[in-house]
Amino acid sequence: MQRIRKAVFPVAGLGTRFLPATKAVPKEMLTVVDRPVIQYVVDEAREAGIEHFIFVTGRNKAVIEDHFDIQFELNQTLAQRGKDDQLAKLQRLQPLAGQTSFTRQQEPLGLGHAVWCARELVGDEPFALLLPDMIMQSEKSCMKEMVELYGHTGGNVVAVQECDPSETHKYGIVGKGGDIHNGFRLTGMVEKPKQGTAPSNLYINGRYILQPEIFSILENQERGAGNEIQLTDGMLKLEKEQGFYGFHYQGRTFDCGSPEGFIEANVAFALARPDIAGKMAPVIAGLLDEAQAKSGGALRQSG
Numbered sequence: 001m002q003r004i005r006k007a008v009f010p011v012a013g014l015g016t017r018f019l020p021a022t023k024a025v026p027k028e029m030l031t032v033v034d035r036p037v038i039q040y041v042v043d044e045a046r047e048a049g050i051e052h053f054i055f056v057t058g059r060n061k062a063v064i065e066d067h068f069d070i071q072f073e074l075n076q077t078l079a080q081r082g083k084d085d086q087l088a089k090l091q092r093l094q095p096l097a098g099q100t101s102f103t104r105q106q107e108p109l110g111l112g113h114a115v116w117c118a119r120e121l122v123g124d125e126p127f128a129l130l131l132p133d134m135i136m137q138s139e140k141s142c143m144k145e146m147v148e149l150y151g152h153t154g155g156n157v158v159a160v161q162e163c164d165p166s167e168t169h170k171y172g173i174v175g176k177g178g179d180i181h182n183g184f185r186l187t188g189m190v191e192k193p194k195q196g197t198a199p200s201n202l203y204i205n206g207r208y209i210l211q212p213e214i215f216s217i218l219e220n221q222e223r224g225a226g227n228e229i230q231l232t233d234g235m236l237k238l239e240k241e242q243g244f245y246g247f248h249y250q251g252r253t254f255d256c257g258s259p260e261g262f263i264e265a266n267v268a269f270a271l272a273r274p275d276i277a278g279k280m281a282p283v284i285a286g287l288l289d290e291a292q293a294k295s296g297g298a299l300r301q302s303g
């Protein structure tokens with residue numbers, strides 16, 4: 001069984017749900033507490049043992065490449081000013097020379113197309129795929145647990161989580177078969193099922209391990225929902241030929257591609273940081289009380 005060495009990060013989407021913030025700044029560079037969203041996802045992949053980070057970028061995304069480069073003048077200034085902690089933090093997060101690759105998706109034709117754009121860089125080996133606007137919070141990296149499951153099953157693995165059964169029509173939903181190690185065999189996948197038809201309330205949360213055969217499928221994939229080349233359509237074809245397994249992730253996932261998910265991520269990560277939580281917890285509680293009083297008590301019921 002081939003080891004998972006490479007990870008693909010498709011960062012070429014337009015981020016229309018987060019306009020005007022994303023007009024000139026990629027959504028992956030928006031900041032959760034003190035680091036850009038993309039840094040959380042790359043760190044998750046690194047914790048899972050990934051050695052090569054492949055970014056599928058688009059126009060206006062060059063700043064992502066800069067973020068993972070060395071800022072020589074900045075490092076020198078930090079060293080001169082004795083800011084060793086800050087310098088060490090930057091160096092810890094810095095990928096090694098040759099560990100990153102960037103390719104362009106010239107037109108945002110959909111997630112399936114973005115993944116296909118990475119085919120030459122991935123080559124003929126299984127790879128991890130992480131949607132960079134979904135960030136996770138848990139003790140152990142989601143991708144790390146998926147790699148462990150993959151070690152038992154091989155094939156293809158998707159991470160899933162429970163959603164409210166009334167919301168299944170918004171997601172890619174899987175059917176659950178028998179348990180294997182820390183996961184289960186998938187009995188099917190359906191993208192945005194009509195209400196009342198979903199096989200479960202387990203949705204695919206943006207983390208995948210895929211076999212390279214997905215590339216030849218995506219090459220010939222017609223456009224699907226939203227007139228885009230959809231990854232799920234490609235996976236449905238691959239599922240007819242190869243095993244698919246689900247990893248039931250127990251942590252939190254934040255959709256930082258939407259303002260609500262992004263704000264939630266900021267609050268959750270701030271409250272999880274010992275150096276920040278003590279100061280922020282009373283501030284957040286105070287703001288909430290104030291807003292609640294102003295709304296005459298309606299706020300808590302409105303969500």
Ligand code: UTP
Pocket residue numbers: 010011012013014015016017018056105107108109110111113114131132133257
């Ligand atoms: P999304 O649909 O969440 O991203 O795609 P989007 O298209 O940027 O968002 P909205 O709906 O306009 O707000 C999931 C992931 O796939 C990437 C996105 O960057 C995101 O990380 N993607 C999507 C591409 O790289 N290329 C595409 O053509 C579409």
